Amino acid sequence: MAMRGEVVKLDRGFPLIRLEDGTQLRAEHAVSLVKGGGERAVVGDEVMVDVPEEHDKAIIVEILPRWRTFTRKDPTERALPQVLAANFDQVIVAQPINDVNLRRLERELVLAFETGAQVAVVLTKADLAANFQQMTETEQQVRALVGPEVPVLVMSAQDGASVEAVRALMEPDTMTILIGRSGVGKSSLVNLLAGSQLQQTQEVREADGKGRHTTVSRQIVPLPNGARVVDMPGVRGLGLWEAEEGLDAAFSDIAALAEQCRFRDCRHQNEPGCAVRAAVESGQLSPQRFASYQALVQETHALKQRREEARWMQKEQPPVRKRPHSAKRSNLKKRGGKR
Ligand code: GDP
Numbered sequence: 001m002a003m004r005g006e007v008v009k010l011d012r013g014f015p016l017i018r019l020e021d022g023t024q025l026r027a028e029h030a031v032s033l034v035k036g037g038g039e040r041a042v043v044g045d046e047v048m049v050d051v052p053e054e055h056d057k058a059i060i061v062e063i064l065p066r067w068r069t070f071t072r073k074d075p076t077e078r079a080l081p082q083v084l085a086a087n088f089d090q091v092i093v094a095q096p097i098n099d100v101n102l103r104r105l106e107r108e109l110v111l112a113f114e115t116g117a118q119v120a121v122v123l124t125k126a127d128l129a130a131n132f133q134q135m136t137e138t139e140q141q142v143r144a145l146v147g148p149e150v151p152v153l154v155m156s157a158q159d160g161a162s163v164e165a166v167r168a169l170m171e172p173d174t175m176t177i178l179i180g181r182s183g184v185g186k187s188s189l190v191n192l193l194a195g196s197q198l199q200q201t202q203e204v205r206e207a208d209g210k211g212r213h214t215t216v217s218r219q220i221v222p223l224p225n226g227a228r229v230v231d232m233p234g235v236r237g238l239g240l241w242e243a244e245e246g247l248d249a250a251f252s253d254i255a256a257l258a259e260q261c262r263f264r265d266c267r268h269q270n271e272p273g274c275a276v277r278a279a280v281e282s283g284q285l286s287p288q289r290f291a292s293y294q295a296l297v298q299e300t301h302a303l304k305q306r307r308e309e310a311r312w313m314q315k316e317q318p319p320v321r322k323r324p325h326s327a328k329r330s331n332l333k334k335r336g337g338k339r
């Protein structure tokens with residue numbers, strides 16, 4: 001008899017599942033689930049597991065439909081999505097205030113907004129800011145970039161009140177995922193929030209090629225107030241997957257300007273009456289931000305094109321004579337219905 005559970009930890013071993021009665025056990029994927037490149041369970045997934053008596057592990061027989069995912073382009077494949085976490089309510093993007101990378105922040109925000117979750121930004125290591133002026137300037141820069149809807153908090157691991165303010169973002173019965181490059185202080189923050197050393201530093205570590213080390217375990221950590229948080233370490237490549245909504249949300253200033261362009265499908269290149277380029281020329285929109293937007297748009301277009309080409313190639317193999325239009329349509333319908 002299959003039981004319902006949740007994937008609460010992914011590391012080098014088999015996924016750790018927590019059953020509804022609180023029992024935790026390791027589980028492997030049923031062969032039928034993963035054959036043919038099928039989906040694998042990620043942190044936050046609701047799954048059905050079989051627990052055979054004669055077996056030391058449970059078996060994941062089904063991954064229940066995800067209502068939200070954090071998805072990037074698979075860094076090892078040409079044009080495939082890779083889901084990194086599922087079924088969360090909030091994404092917190094962390095950057096160190098003494099070394100903010102605005103271009104990376106823009107990309108992280110696109111990915112965060114694309115999930116449809118609540119988004120917040122935490123600027124870490126306030127104690128390392130050169131001085132008060134540098135700190136407030138950076139904070140203002142980030143606020144201007146994320147817009148008025150997104151909370152921006154400045155914190156330091158050494159300042160308990162600032163940690164409390166981050167904790168207040170995490171409401172009971174919600175799950176937050178924490179993204180940001182390695183070393184920004186995510187696991188320190190999770191430890192402080194949890195009030196214990198759950199994320200041991202001696203955890204499974206993986207060389208990242210630069211001599212530094214990053215934890216590779218992803219784990220749902222329950223907080224005292226009933227909220228839950230997942231540190232997402234080892235997320236080095238943040239290639240965009242589908243990102244149109246994320247782009248519009250992360251670049252809402254440009255999206256608003258684009259409404260004023262003469263052509264509805266203006267690409268803000270050489271079209272006459274382009275309000276976006278006019279804003280760059282008048283100094284209203286920073287050229288760096290516009291360039292960064294263009295690059296991210298280009299990245300998603302290139303990916304879309306590659307996927308369409310791949311789809312064509314698949315359809316054309318083996319090269320048979322054209323089927324009548326109606327037959328093609330019914331075939332498409334059948335495939336659509338399966339999903
Ligand atoms: P992660 O890779 O994002 O999980 O980052 P860690 O939590 O492992 O932190 C990386 C390093 O930054 C560690 O040496 C931490 O002790 C240090 N660190 C974390 N938070 C702070 C902070 O607020 N201030 C200072 N000065 N160092 C911090």
Ligand code: ZN
Pocket residue numbers: 258261262266267268269271273274275276277
């Ligand atoms: Zn335009």
